[in-house]
Amino acid sequence: MPAVFLYIVIALLTLGIGLLLYLVFGLKSKLEKPVDDTSLKVMMEWMKDIKSGTEATRESMQKSIDDSKEHINARLTKAAEYIGELKKEMGGLTQIGPDIRRLSETLASPKLRGNFGEEILENMLAQVLPRSGYQTQHRFSNGEVVDVAIVTGERLLPIDSKFSMENFRLMIEAKEEAAADNLRKAFLRDVKKRVDEVRKKYILPQEGTHDFALMFVPSEGVYQEVIQDVSTMDYARSKRVIPVGPNSLFVYLQSVLMSLRGLQINRVAQQILDLVSAIKQESDKFASILGTLTNHIKNAGNTMSSVNQDFGKLQQHIHSASELQLEDTKEEIPEKVGSPE
Template identity: 25%
Template sequence: MPEWILPVLVPVAAALAGMLVVLAFRPRGNDGVALLADRMDALSQRLDGAVAAQNERLARSLAESADRTQDSARRIHERLAVIDAARANIEALGTQVTTLSGILGNKQSRGAFGEVQLRDMLADRLPADGWAWQYTLASGVRCDALIRLPFPPGPIAIDSKFPLEAWQALRAAPDDAARALAQRRLATDIRRHVDDVATKYIRPGETAEGALIFLPSEALHADLHAVHGGLVQEAARRGVYLVSPGTLWAVLGAMRALMRDVRLRAEAQHLRLEVSRLAEETGRLDRRVANLKRHFAEMQQDVQQIEITAQKITAAGARIEAVEMDPPSPMKAAAQ
């Protein structure tokens, strides 16, 4: 039953009940009819007023309900828009995951993906002259990257083509037998790849006594340490270290600090040489100033000797001017 019917029915029922009471006890004659008519008019007016008030309240309630409904519809539309955007993002992410799965599933694409990731990290963390890409060693073997560290430890080669087929088979194994087979295959792949890197990329006198294998997945790095920790330690004893993007980031930070320290030591040595040269030039300047002072003192002495000689010459000239070269006259002789 609608909510607005009950408030309307109550006054109507009350009016009908009053009418029945009046009719039951109405007096006989015209006065009773007139009185009943007056009461019916009054009751009708009150009923009209109650109905009008109820209609007004009903209209106001309907208007408020319409406003609330519009507001709810607006919020629903907003949430639907957010849901549509989230759905589009999820679909795009699904496409990207599918693409990434295809990249990791293909050996050549996976190698290219690892190389791009490795190259971006090297370019971001190391100076341009601190590393080389696709560097060819003296043996003719080309490594994916070479980090130019000074001896010791020396340049470090990096490989980024770790086989992932056995690891993917291990993660997708449906039962224990398939899992055990995938683990044995993964152990064989690890030993073979570590042996290749240790043989090709560790060259005494040319590179450091170690090399790095870059794993483009943190999950693969964690699984290898958890499932094949003994093989990881065996590789480390041979000088081959498995690094993930996170660990390589830290390793490159340490290498950059080492390169900066080497550069600072070289600059300090250069500065020390320049200071030594400056001290030598300062000593040479002191000697030349001392010679100049000596020459200046000798020059002053020579000037003094020249002044003395000039004074003597002047005095001699004065004496010469005072000498009477002509013979004395007779008058001067008589006077004498």
């Protein structure tokens, strides 16, 4: 865009200069002829107007060119800053390379890889559960130690981190399909062995655990490869082991805890029903006793009414007897009683 402005300015300047030369030479040729003063003055004024207009156009074009140059310089400065930042970022990437290599070397060691998975598991649980809600490195009586045991009421939910990486890494790096398929089968066999370990070591209902456990796979890529194999998932379910990954751990925990909470509510509801049943039995006993007492009171009332009636009759007889009087008689009682002549 600035180059176009420059061409326009050059074209206008060339046109102005050409017109000026034309006017000067034309005026010179006219001056050689006798002309009157009025025509000369008009011609000079007209040339002044053209000159001033040309100067104004040149200044305007120069200002546009300067503004364009400033705009271009600002853009170039910003581009230079971006390039500098990009160089810094590229330098950071070169520093990240050794860190990635060291991490890869760390994950190559089974023990260090296990510690890495345990650390991830503990950090994730610490974000959602209180410290009293789980135990780390819980030891059973058989000497086995599970990474985490979540406290769910009177029971423990074991979670152990398993990181089968060797054959998985080789499967990813394999360039031939047949080799990759064989390595995938070997990787899935490794996963089933980890399932057997969790089933044997950590599902111990006699020591207060639930009859199932979670197997935490710290790598989401490894976990996705596990759950996509139907036979492996069926095998894990048959062993009462549930594989979980970083993105699904919280979902499974929430489902398990809600299920356990439902079982707890059912137990409490059953206890309430048993209590209500006992109260009903006591209520029935009380109702029977109360009925018997009511009958006794009713019979006593009837007997009392009969007694009151008999007593009323007795009172009347007594009253009648109290009003009785002996009558006086004028017959003399003989002194002796003899036999008749």
